[in-house]
Amino acid sequence: MSLKLYCDLMSQPSRALYILLKSIKCNFEPKFVNLRQAEHYTEEYSAINRFQKVPVIDHNGFILTESVAILKYLSRENVIPESLYPKESKAQxxxxxxxEWQHAGLRLHCAMYFRVKYLNPVMFGKPADPVSLAGYESRMEAALTEFNDKWLGRGTDFINGNTPTVADLLAACELEQPRMSGYDPSANFKNIQVWWKKVREHFNPYYDEGHVIVNKIIKKNTQVASKI
Known part of the structure; x- marks a missing residue:
């Protein structure tokens, strides 16, 4: 089997797929695409993904975009074990x-807060408008409340039972994004705090490996903030 994963570890779904493939001992080739250097806009990469985004897989010449579509495909191809992506109809x-929920229910709000609070100021040298930022933070916290209460507050260790699935890994990687902006999604949400620790432990050491860049940024920002 030949499997290539085009990814950038600053991208949440890229990290999820990278960690997943590492943790299941899949023999894949990571092909890193540096979004900060605009490598996704090159002609070479555009020929691979016409949408100029990550992640993308090339599986024996079959190229597929979109993280959820990739997860479903790799499950059908028996690359992802059934324990992480169930085959039984109702569990699946x-x-x-x-x-399906997480795109607009969680990812959108965590990603937009990160973009407005951290990424845009870094790229354009202008701090976020406080009123606008407060709105993004409020919407993110509403999403975190829903995730904490309605997905995790059901008496199980993980999102869909007492064993982790790809759903947990995808969610955990999304929640890492606002941490680079100085916001810890677990600080005021007990269910998230307990669950997140279990997800990290289950997928380590590859979880930490996939977040090495994220954690360096968090550490650097923390050091800067402590000097202010």
Missing amino acids: ARVEEFL
Whole structure:
């Protein structure tokens, strides 16, 4: 089997796929695409992904974009073990229920807060408008409340039962993004705090490996903030 993963570890779904493939001991080739250097806009990469985004897989010449589509495909191809992506119809539907919800339910708000609070000021040298930022933070916290209460507050260790699935890994990687902006999603949400620790432990050491860049940025920002 030949499997290539085009990714950037600053990208949440890229990290999720990278960690997943590492943790299941999949023999894949990571092909890093530096978004900060605009490598996704090159002609070479545009020929691979016409949408100029990450992640992308090339599986024996079959190129596929979009993280959820990739997860579903790799499950059908028996690359992802059944323990992480169930085959049984109802159990699989529960995982996919979360995968469908998380795009607008969690990812959108965490990613936009990160972009407005951290990424845009770094790229354009202008701090975020306080009123606008407060709105993004409020919407993110509403999403975190929903995730904390309605997905995790059901008496199980993970999103869909007492064993982790790809749903947990995808969610955990999304929540790492606002940490680079100085916001810890677990600080005021007990269910997230307990669950997140379990997800990290389950997928380590590859979880930490996939977040090495993220953690360096968090450490650097923390050091800067402590000097102000």
